[in-house]
Amino acid sequence: MVRRTVCSALLSERFDVCGEANDGQEAIELTRKFCPDLIILDLSMPVMNGLQAAPVLRKLVPKSSVILFTLHASEAVEQQLRTIEVNSVFLKGEPLSKLMGEAHALLGDRPFGF
Numbered sequence: 344m345v346r347r348t349v350c351s352a353l354l355s356e357r358f359d360v361c362g363e364a365n366d367g368q369e370a371i372e373l374t375r376k377f378c379p380d381l382i383i384l385d386l387s388m389p390v391m392n393g394l395q396a397a398p399v400l401r402k403l404v405p406k407s408s409v410i411l412f413t414l415h416a417s418e419a420v421e422q423q424l425r426t427i428e429v430n431s432v433f434l435k436g437e438p439l440s441k442l443m444g445e446a447h448a449l450l451g452d453r454p455f456g457f
Contacts, residue, residue, distance in 0.1 A: 346363050347363070348439070349412070352442075353446065358381075365388075365389070367388050367392055367399075368390045368396075369390075370384065371403070374400050374403050374407075375403060378403075379407055380407055380408065380450055381446055381450060382404070383409075384396060384397060384400075384412065384429075385411075385412050385413065386411055386415070394411075394427065397429055408431075408446075408450065409428075409429045409430050410445065410446065410449070411429045411431070413433070413434060
């Protein structure tokens with residue numbers, strides 16, 4: 344449900360395409376196929392979590408922005424994030440408008456309607 348909500352928000356913000364993956368491995372497959380400019384990863388995914396998938400995605404599309412979207416951001420997770428070069432971390436409890444604003448900022452866009 345969260346994934347669908349984020350995708351709907353991105354499309355309503357004039358993003359062209361929003362792919363959805365069930366897990367980190369599927370995210371890698373979609374990235375190979377579409378070479379996205381922006382990737383929003385959930386920290387807690389089956390098969391391969393966001394921390395495991397992010398370095399692989401970074402190698403596939405090094406100029407793409409990566410946002411880690413999580414329910415929990417512990418100090419240990421934040422230390423790991425520095426080593427994999429995630430652009431931003433957002434907690435799922437934060438307003439979706441803030442995530443959309445960050446997505447636009449990372450892509451050098453001005454948010455529509457903000």
